[in-house]
Amino acid sequence: MRTSDARRRPEPHPAGGPEAGIEALAASPPGWGSGAPEASGLTHIGPGGEARMVDVGGKPETLREAEASCRVRMSPATLSLLLQGGLPKGDALAVARIAGITGAKKASLLVPLAHPVRLSSLDVEFRFAPESGEVEVRVVARAVDRTGVEMEAMVGAAAAALALYDMVKGVERGVVVQDLRLLRKSGGRSGTWVREEP
16 A cells, blocks of 8 residues: 655755755745846845845934834723722733833844834833723834834834733733824934824
8 A cells, every 4th residue: 555645755955955945935036136126215125135134334323213102992990990000910000111111122123124223211101091991102212323213112112002901901801902103203314204193
């Protein structure tokens, strides 16, 4: 009786060993020639179509600031418990604030093409709407550096919001984290940008 396909011997690696297979997986998409990045203005794409970090070494160090927000929606009863310090896990706001600070400092590890930034300060603020059960997380990041801090502000806001969810999920698992957005940024070549809609 013939052996089943499941017992087949594995296919050998392509010529050049396993490294060649990895390089093949990382090859540029079809149609991406050496002139694609320059023609399209894609600054984070190398000559062969591969992802790369932009060289910011020639930029001057200037004051950079960014503010981001994220909303956490829960029932009014759960928010009341949070504000009264009655959650089983303890002080949700203290934990979320530390999570926001830690998350902002780790932004370049989580967002592959983001540069590490020397944050000079990071503020985490919470705004409450007891009647609707909503918490708005706001994070302001600042640095004197060669690149902006938008990702630090946004990752910080997301981390703080997720920490709030973790702190209240024992009481209410249907909590919603939503509306992560950049509110404003300043500094650098592009100058100041402010979101127009609320």
